Amino acid sequence: MKDTDTMASDLDHLAARVEKAAALLQAQRTEHARLLQERDQLAARSQELEQKLQGQDPAALLGELQGLRREQRDWQAERREVALRIEALVTKLERIEG
Numbered sequence: 001m002k003d004t005d006t007m008a009s010d011l012d013h014l015a016a017r018v019e020k021a022a023a024l025l026q027a028q029r030t031e032h033a034r035l036l037q038e039r040d041q042l043a044a045r046s047q048e049l050e051q052k053l054q055g056q057d058p059a060a061l062l063g064e065l066q067g068l069r070r071e072q073r074d075w076q077a078e079r080r081e082v083a084l085r086i087e088a089l090v091t092k093l094e095r096i097e098g
Helices: 002-053 060-098
Strands: none
Touching: none
């Protein structure tokens, strides 16, 4: 009788472990499906970005960026020059009025 009780207890324990393993397996399958979907979305986004950048030479973009920075410096220098001229004119006007 003890052997039967022990065997029943062992079978119950084994059944619980199998159920736990089955639940874990199902959770892993669900997670795997989610990760596959996420991978596919990221691959599509990556391909979309590659298509947007296709034909754009990084060296050419860098050259264009340097040209724009140079142009910005030129505009800033011209702006300072105009500000100095205005300041000089204001000073002359103040002398004339004064």
